[in-house]
Amino acid sequence: MQAKLGTPNVEEHWLLLVHQLPGGPAYARVKIWRRLKECGAISLRNAAYVLPDSEESRASLNAILREIEKLGGEGMVMRGEAVAGLRGDQLRAQFNGAREADYRAISDELRELSQAWKKRKTPKNDPVQALARIMQRLTALKRIDFFGASGRGTAETLLARLEHSHITRTEPVPEPPRLTDLRNKTWVTRRDIHVDRIASAWLITRFIDPRAKLKFVPGKNYNPLPGEYRYDMQDGEFTHEGDNCSFEVLLQRSGIDDRALKIIAELVHDIDLSDGKFGHPQTAGIAHVIAGICRTQGSDTARLERGRELFDDIYEQFHRHKES
Secondary structure (H helix, E strand, O other): OEEEOOOOOOOOOEEEEEEEOOOOOHHHHHHHHHHHHHOOOEEEEOOEEEEEOOHHHHHHHHHHHHHHHHOOOEEEEEEEOOEOOEOHHHHHHHHHHHHHHHHHHHHHHHHHHHHHHHOOOOOOOOHHHHHHHHHHHHHHHHHOOOOOOOHHHHHHHHHHHHHHOOOOOOOOOOOOOOHHHOOOOEEEEEOOOOHHHHHHHHHHHHHHOOOOEEEEEOOOOOOOOOOEEEEOOOOOOEOOEOOEOHHHHHHHHHOOOOHHHHHHHHHHHHHHHOOOOOOOOOHHHHHHHHHHHHHHOOOHHHHHHHHHHHHHHHHHHHHHHHHO
């Protein structure tokens, strides 16, 4: 059964599932609770769950409602501008609070795995399999992170560190290419680029290989073709090494001596690794701009174009300061 709640608003609507299950069996309540958690719904009271209105949310709640009815229960899905007297910002805060807790749990597991690896302790489980399970959970969590909880960045950064560590390396660390071999190449990295890959692509095309071709691939395991170099990805020729992000590695290997680029490398490091190693005052502002680019630009090409403009401006600022 479906009913509408409140007056339609083209800007923001919510879906509310209200249901009742029979007293037993106990597994029925657990089953429905798990299904609601999987789709990202939050509980407002014992049997009322809410989701932001979307086609996917409607399909999820209607499917759960059918399961409730099969289990001998009843309920309805309602749509409206307000739910239980809460404003939109209050509901968004509750969703973000739930996701923050989920991200925090994943981040804690990643830190524990990282510490065990650094101390060369024997983990309870195979570290590669453990990391793969965490990656699956993080991917599922991002699908229900409807309003961009801030904990996502920390979890992704911790995951990236472990992905670039020797935990996941499937082949020996490649020998660094000769500097004369860095021109007229195809440079390959993972899709859905963020700060390190955006900045690295800018560094490559402006300073290292102006005639470079850029290639974005879906997976982390990619076998390069002749004339291709991988950066910021598993087993890449230019990727995280020790405490250095990929941008730092590219700058060091290229042999470019430029104070402005060194400062940019420090900014990228602090944004990418979130360790506050260099602590430049500009870091937080640039991180917000990068986050906005990644949030508003869906394609890697669009992110790269916006990122190029940003890093061109940053470089010119530091370069002029150096000369003055």
